[in-house]
Amino acid sequence: xxxxxxxxxxxxxxxxxxxxxxxxxxxxxxxxxxxxxxxxxxxxxxxxxxxxxxxxxxxxxxxxxxxxxxxxxxxxxxxxxxxxxxxxxxxxxxxxxxxxxxxxxxxxxxxxxxxxxxxxxxxxxxxxxxxxxxxxxxxxxxxxxxxxxxxxxxxxxxxxxxxxxxxxxxxxxxxxxxxxxxxxxxxxxxxxxxxxxxxxxxxxxxxxxxxxxxxxxxxxxxxxxxxxxxxxxxxxxxxxxxxxxxxxxxxxxxxxxxxxxxxxxxxxxxxxxxxxxxxxxxxxxxxxxxxxxxxxxxxxxxxxxxxxxxxxxxxxxxxxxxxxxxxxxxxxxxxxxxxxxxxxxxxxxxxxxxxxxxxxxxxxxxxxxxxxxxxxxxxxxxxxxxxxxxxxxxxxxxxxxxxxxxxxxxxxxxxxxxxxxxxxxxxxxxxxxxxxxxxxxxxxxxxxxxxxxxxxxxxxxxxxxxxxxxxxxxxxxxxxxxxxxxxxxxxxxxxxx
Amino acid sequence: xxxxxxxxxxxxxxxxxxxxxxxxxxxxxxxxxxxxxxxxxxxxxxxxxxxxxxxxxxxxxxxxxxxx
Ligand code: HEM
Numbered sequence: 292x293x294x295x296x297x298x299x300x301x302x303x304x305x306x307x308x309x310x311x312x313x314x315x316x317x318x319x320x321x322x323x324x325x326x327x328x329x330x331x332x333x334x335x336x337x338x339x340x341x342x343x344x345x346x347x348x349x350x351x352x353x354x355x356x357x358x359x360x361x362x363x364x365x366x367x368x369x370x371x372x373x374x375x376x377x378x379x380x381x382x383x384x385x386x387x388x389x390x391x392x393x394x395x396x397x398x399x400x401x402x403x404x405x406x407x408x409x410x411x412x413x414x415x416x417x418x419x420x421x422x423x424x425x426x427x428x429x430x431x432x433x434x435x436x437x438x439x440x441x442x443x444x445x446x447x448x449x450x451x452x453x454x455x456x457x458x459x460x461x462x463x464x465x466x467x468x469x470x471x472x473x474x475x476x477x478x479x480x481x482x483x484x485x486x487x488x489x490x491x492x493x494x495x496x497x498x499x500x501x502x503x504x505x506x507x508x509x510x511x512x513x514x515x516x517x518x519x520x521x522x523x524x525x526x527x528x529x530x531x532x533x534x535x536x537x538x539x540x541x542x543x544x545x546x547x548x549x550x551x552x553x554x555x556x557x558x559x560x561x562x563x564x565x566x567x568x569x570x571x572x573x574x575x576x577x578x579x580x581x582x583x584x585x586x587x588x589x590x591x592x593x594x595x596x597x598x599x600x601x602x603x604x605x606x607x608x609x610x611x612x613x614x615x616x617x618x619x620x621x622x623x624x625x626x627x628x629x630x631x632x633x634x635x636x637x638x639x640x641x642x643x644x645x646x647x648x649x650x651x652x653x654x655x656x657x658x659x660x661x662x663x664x665x666x667x668x669x670x671x672x673x674x675x676x677x678x679x680x681x682x683x684x685x686x687x688x689x690x691x692x693x694x695x696x697x698x699x700x701x702x703x704x705x706x707x708x709x710x711x712x713x714x715x716x717x718x719x720x721x722x723x724x725x726x727x728x729x730x731x732x733x734x735x736x737x738x739x740x741x742x743x744x745x746x747x748x749x750x751x752x753x754x755x756x757x758x759x760x761x762x763x764x765x766x767x768x769x770x771x772x773x774x775x776x777x778x779x780x781x782x783x784x785x786x787x788x
Numbered sequence: 789x790x791x792x793x794x795x796x797x798x799x800x801x802x803x804x805x806x807x808x809x810x811x812x813x814x815x816x817x818x819x820x821x822x823x824x825x826x827x828x829x830x831x832x833x834x835x836x837x838x839x840x841x842x843x844x845x846x847x848x849x850x851x852x853x854x855x856x
Binding site for chain 1: 818
């Protein structure tokens with residue numbers, strides 16, 4: 292044992308791979324249920340009248356969003372951090388007892404918080420702020436988990452052998468700092484037990500309830516500054532961190548232009564924070580803020596495409612790899628969807644377009660071409676790349692992976708095309724009026740027209756879920772597949788038939 | 789000239805300025821292959837490609853750690 296060479300230690304990475312998969316299944320299953328509830332309202336009662344409270348759309352929706360964002364995506368971010376971080380800093384977690392312990396505490400506390408979130412949201416305990424539904428005791432838990440992760444990140448950076456920080460590390464640091472700032476400010480709240488009403492009563496409501504420190508327009512502003520940047524620092528920045536590592540590594544190609552990656556990084560950091568105003572167009576926030584939100588959203592195309600084009604060009608001269616490897620297909624389609632949704636978003640942020648798009652299904656379509664096509668694909672690709680290396684076995688089945696790729700791609704396409712048509716139809720119908728200004732349609736008219744598209748979306752989502760289950764199965768079987776030699780792991784991941 | 793006209797000229801000038809600044813920066817990045825410290829940025833890609841524990845770091849933090 293004495294002379295055993297030092298190795299990277301993937302214990303924590305494996306733990307988070309597990310939660311990525313489990314919470315992915317849970318979150319997406321709930322998503323599919325929601326989709327069918329919108330198409331067929333009877334599904335709200337799928338466990339009977341008695342349990343309707345727990346199965347209706349409004350109770351399940353925040354469970355879907357929080358499970359996929361803070362469960363699936365965040366676990367993926369943590370799993371890849373505990374893998375990529377060690378490798379590009381060239382230092383093993385095994386070298387520091389402290390960092391290993393922090394990592395384990397990080398994981399187990401995270402699980403406790405996840406459990407608390409699931410129970411409380413099912414019970415209907417919520418602050419009613421989108422993506423910030425957790426009540427104050429859970430918020431405190433979230434902050435603790437986050438700080439522990441941060442200590443791990445900076446601790447590992449502190450003992451590194453590589454002097455410069457690889458571009459992915461910059462993105463992980465930005466994720467840490469960005470979310471820390473956003474989460475704290477948006478969740479400023481006062482437990483109701485501390486308050487006294489105008490009539491002099493105190494100890495109002497249950498102990499875990501709270502009221503936000505902001506109200507009205509201010510609340511809206513802080514909320515969407517948070518909400519949009521949660522997209523930025525949860526769905527974009529860490530996913531870019533992943534692709535900057537995994538695509539070059541899997542393809543064996545150096546990043547097309549390292550300098551462009553730096554330029555895009557700073558561009559993204561400066562511009563993203565100002566774009567949140569686009570969620571509040573035509574609302575009560577000051578007009579100049581709305582205009583600023585629109586303008587910064589359009590400028591965002593530049594840094595976003597900077598990263599995405601850099602990724603596509605990394606494959607220059609090596610496009611046969613895209614045809615040959617389903618793993619690279621996932622990443623290339625991922626960056627294509629990234630380009631696509633970062634063009635779509637700015638278009639929706641233009642005021643005149645937003646007048647049609649706001650509150651419609653087009654927004655939901657936009658969200659999901661980003662999260663399904665970009666976030667989901669990239670996280671699955673990262674786990675596929677990691678699996679042979681952390682388990683020292685080849686990926687169980689290449690053909691299963693290829694089949695999964697096509698099934699999910701079809702699912703995504705069905706999802707966003709149906710939502711585009713539904714959204715624009717909806718937007719046009721809401722606005723249509725006759726020569727006297729009377730509305731041409733009532734709400735129920737739109738519902739009737741949209742029904743087929745909702746069904747198509749449900750089917751698309753189901754296909755995506757099926758693909759995700761194939762992914763889970765493939766990773767599960769990988770744990771008992773053919774063992775591989777060290778040298779087989781240089782670039783392209785080894786895969787069984 | 790009314791305010792709207794001034795705004796329009798200002799907007800146009802700002803756009804031109806930002807475009808020039810951006811392309812100027814990109815031009816700078818590509819013509820000066822190395823930065824002031826003489827480091828070729830593109831070599832940093834190797835931090836991902838050569839990331840085994842016994843690969844040599846692109847720029848080692850200190851020499852003593854290299855020999856475990
Ligand atoms: C099987 C795949 C999925 C299906 C079928 C699905 C379905 C849905 C449905 C039906 C809604 C509610 C839309 C509405 O209120 O009209 C929704 C909202 C949302 N979903 Fe998903 N979803 C899936 C996967 C994901 C994933 C993987 C993510 C993120 C990683 C995600 C993020 C979101 C977000 C952020 C919203 C809120 C959108 C908004 O408020 O505009 N979904 N999803």
